Amino acid sequence: MDLKDQNFGAWPCHFRFNKYNFAQVSAGSNGLQIHTDAVFLTLLQEDECVGGLEILVPGSDSFVEVDPLPGLLLVxxxxIAQAWSNxxxxxxxxxxRCKDAIPRFSIALFLLAPKDDKVExxxxxxxxDRPRMYQTFFYNDYRKMRFSTGLYAGEILSQLLM
Incomplete structure (x- = not known):
């Protein structure tokens, strides 16, 4: 398959509006655990007044905060994109992270997986020069593995290496 023939428009999407009800007792704690997204791509509109999204610096144990700038759309x-892109x-x-005892909102659009659910x-x-890295797998099986093992930070991908 030539990449220009890839029809991402046929892939299913999921739209979600998130509300975190942070209380004073939760200040400084995780509102959402460390994870990777079990999808191809996420488009995220952060709450520009609250913040709290942090990303892990690759190869370290350090997180950096993503500044919630007005009008910023995060990609x-x-x-699934890691496996699909080899x-x-x-x-x-x-x-x-909960920074303050105020509600936090975000809007997310998730591009899930190929329509036939097979990821390769x-x-x-x-x-x-770049042999196939991951076994072919089905998107629904991948999600089930994440939930059944409780491994939400991309660890399942290492089990699918060739």
Whole structure:
């Protein structure tokens, strides 16, 4: 398959409005655990008045806060994009921290997985210099593995390496 023939418009999406009801007792704690998104791509509109989204600096244990700038739309690569791109794209570990005892809102659009639910790198992304990295798998099976194991930070991908 040539990449220009890939029809991302046929992939299902999920739209979600999130509200975090932070209380004074939760200040400084995680509002959402460390995780990667079990999707292809996430478009996120953060609450520009509250903040709290933090991303893990690759190769470290340090998180950096994402400044919630007005009008900023974040694009987050998920686990499915990492597998589909044969490792050319990388998922992002992140969390949400409660900064203050005020409600926090975000709006997210998730691009899920191919319509047939089978996830595999297109042949255009696989060659002798870059052999196939991940086994072919089904999106629903991947999500079930995440939930059944409680591994939400991309660890399941390592179990699918060739």
């Amino acid at each position: 987050n690569v998920g686990d 490792g050319l794209l990388h998922n992002v570990k992140h969390r949400v 790198a297109p042949t255009a992304l696989v060659n002798s």
